[in-house]
Amino acid sequence: MKRRTFVTQVVATIGGMTVLKDVFAQTKRGPQDPHPDAVKLALQQANGPKPKIEKLQLPDAEWKKRMSALQFEVMREEGTERAWTSALNDEKRKGVFHCSGCDLAVFTSEMKYESGTGWPSFFTTLPGVFEKKTDWKLIYPRTEYHCARCGGHHGHVFKDGPAPTNERWCNNGVALVFKPSDKA
Secondary structure (H helix, E strand, O other), rough: OHHHHHHHHHHHHHHHHHHHHHHHHHHHHEOOOOOOOHHHHHHHOOOOOOOOOOOOOOHHHHHHHOOOOHHHHHHHHOOOOOOOOOOOOOOOOOOEEEOOOOEEEEEEEEEEEEOOOOOEEEEEOOOOOEEEEEEEEEOEEEEEEEEEOOOOOEEEEEEEOOOOOOOOEEEOOOOOOOOOOOOO
């Protein structure tokens, strides 16, 4: 077998296993739709005014000083943390989720829901806080999103979330810091 054929088959198998893992996780645990009142509030927040965001650009050496090794891998090298490892999966308090790279507020607790995938998931975002691009790393196209201020990689957005947006903003927990309402 030629090496190129072997590598292609391995990459395709890994990509397929990743898709099946997400499907199995949702089948096994099942998504939990957010409460209708939370949806209404979250949509009001998401449709608010788009803030003017100044870019924060630092050399890798500075990012490495500010971040853990895992945060740097995920946010600066577009890595992914292991599923089910983030304490933010179970975060249920009222508050705001901020980018761990630059402290930009990106989600509210009303936007969060249990997707059953092993990563913190949200059905919408605060306005203007992310920039998107197409990611082809697993052969098929996915929509990747990055913080509009610091450029930190947060995750991918999929079209399998709850109504009314039908979006699942699947976020790496290490890319977020949660601030409860009394500290937001």
